[in-house]
Ligand SMILES: Nc1ncnc2c1ncn2[C@@H]1O[C@H](COP(=O)(O)OP(=O)(O)OP(=O)(O)O)[C@@H](O)[C@H]1O
C-alpha cells in the first residue's frame with residue numbers, strides 16, 4: 160500500500176530527527192515526564208480520596224434524638240413522619256433501655272451511675288438511626304428531621320468528611336493549574352524543538368517542494384516528531400504508574416484491613432490511567448508540533 | 459500544440475520593483491528555449507512564474523492547459539510533479555548518495571522500491587552517472603553534481619524541464635557536457651527552458667532565444683538566428 164510506505168518513511172524520518180536533536184528533545188521529554196507524573200499522582204490521589212469518601216459516606220447515619228418525655232404513641236408517629244420526608248433508605252430504632260444496656264456493657268463506671276435510674280426515668284434519649292439514599296443531601300434531610308415535633312436534636316458525621324473533601328478539592332484545583340501550566344510549557348518546548356528541526360531541514364523542505372511534495376508530505380514527518388517526543392516522555396510515567404501503584408496496593412493491602420480506607424484494585428484502574436497519560440502525551444506532542452509547523456512551515 | 463502560453467503577465471514585487479512588465483509568449487511542446495538578458499532583467503522571475511514559485515500580479519500563465527497563476531498554494535505540488543527544475547547551485551542533499559538524491563522525489567510520491575530502482579537507474583544512465591550511484595555529492599565534480607540534479611528533475615518523466623543558469627558554476631568544457639545531456643533529454647521529447655548568461659553556449663546551440671530587458675521581451679530569436687554582439 161502506497162500510504163503505508165509513505166507513512167513508514169515519515170515515521171523513520173521523525174524518529175531520526177528526535178535522536179539527532181537529542182539535547183533539545185531531552186528538555187521536551189523531561190517536561191512531559193514531569194507533567195505526566197503530576198497528572199498520574201493527582202489522578203490516583205483523587206481516586207483514592209474519592210473512594211475513601213464514598214466508603215465513609217455509605218456508612219453515614221443521621222442520629223435523631225427524641226425528647227426525653229416523648230410518649231410511646233408519638234415515637235411511632237415520628238417514624239412515619241421521617242419516612243414521608245423522602246431520601247430515606249432505612250430507619251432503625253434504639254430505645255433508651257437498649258442504649259443504657261449497651262453503655263453498661265461497655266463501661267462499668269456508667270453502670271454505677273445508671274443503676275440509680277429505672278427504665279422509665281433514665282436520662283438517655285430514644286434515638287432513630289436514619290440512613291439516606293442520596294448522601295449528598297444528608298444535611299438537608301437531617302435539617303428536616305430536626306424540624307419534626309419532639310425531635311430534640313440530630314447528629315450526623317458531617318464535619319470530618321466534608322472537611323477532607325474540601326481540602327482535597329483545593330489540592331485538586333491547584334494541581335489542575337500546575338498541570339495546565341506545565342502542559343503549556345511543554346507545548347512551547349516541543350514546538351521549539353520542532354522549529355529547530357524545521358530550520359535544520361530547510362534545504363530538504365525546499366527540495367521537497369520543488370520536486371512536488373504535497374503539504375501533507377512535508378508536514379507529516381514534523382507532526383510525527385511531536386507525537387514521538389510525547390510518547391517517549393510517557394514511557395517512564397506509564398511504567399511508574401503501573402508498577403508503582405501495584406506495589407503500593409500490595410504493600411498497603413497487607414496492613415490496612417479497615418474497609419473505609421481500602422484502595423482501588425490496580426486492574427483495570429491503572430490501565431485506564433496509563434491510557435490517559437499516553438493520550439495526554441500524544442495530544443500535547445501533536446499540539447506542539449502543529450504550532451511549530453503552522454508558524455514555520457507556511458506553504 | 460503549445461505547452462506554455464503566457465498572456466500579458468506583469469509581476470510587481472511588494473518592494474515596488476516591476477520584474478516583468480506585460481510579457482506574452484508561447485512555447486511549443488518539445489521546444490528548447492533559452493532566456494537571456496542582463497542581470498536583474500527578470501529571467502528568474504519569468505521561470506518562477508512558470509513553475510509557480512511566484513504568482514503574477516496580473517496576466518495568465520497556461521502550462522499544459524492549466525492556468526497556474528490561479529492555482530492555490532497548497533495545490534502547487536500537482537503541477538510540480540509534471541515538471542523538473544534545475545538550478546545553478548544543484549540543491550542536492552549532502553547526506554544522501556547520488557542514487558538516494560534521485561530517488562528522493564519518487565519516494566515522496568510513494569512509488570514501490572522496484573519501480574523507483576528502475577526509474578532512477580534509467581535517469582542516471584541518461585545523464586551518464588550510472589557508475590557513481592553510491593557516491594555522495596562531495597565526492598563529485600561540479601558537472602557531475604549538476605548531472606545528478608538533472609537526473610532528479612527528469613526521473614519522473616516530466617513534460618517540461620526548467621533550468622535556471624545550470625552552467626553558472628561550471629567551466630566551459632563541463633558546461634558543454636551538461637548541454638549535451640540537456641540535448642539528449644530534449645531529444646526524448648521534454649520541453650526545455652533554460653535561463654543563462656552564457657551567450658557562447660547559446661550561440662552554439664542554435665535554438666530559440668528570448669532576450670529580456672527590464673521586464674519586457676526585447677527580442678525573440680527563432681532557431682539558429684541568435685548571434686552574439688561583437689563588443
Ligand atoms: N522576492 C523579491 N522581492 C523583491 N524584488 C525581487 C524579488 N525577486 C526578484 N526581485 C527583483 O526583481 C528583478 C528581477 O529579478 P530576477 O531574479 O528575475 O532577475 P534575473 O534576470 O534572474 O537576474 P540574474 O541574472 O542576476 O539572476 C530584480 O530587480 C530583483 O531585484
Ligand SMILES: [Mg+2]
Pocket residue numbers: 501502503622
Ligand atoms: Mg536569476
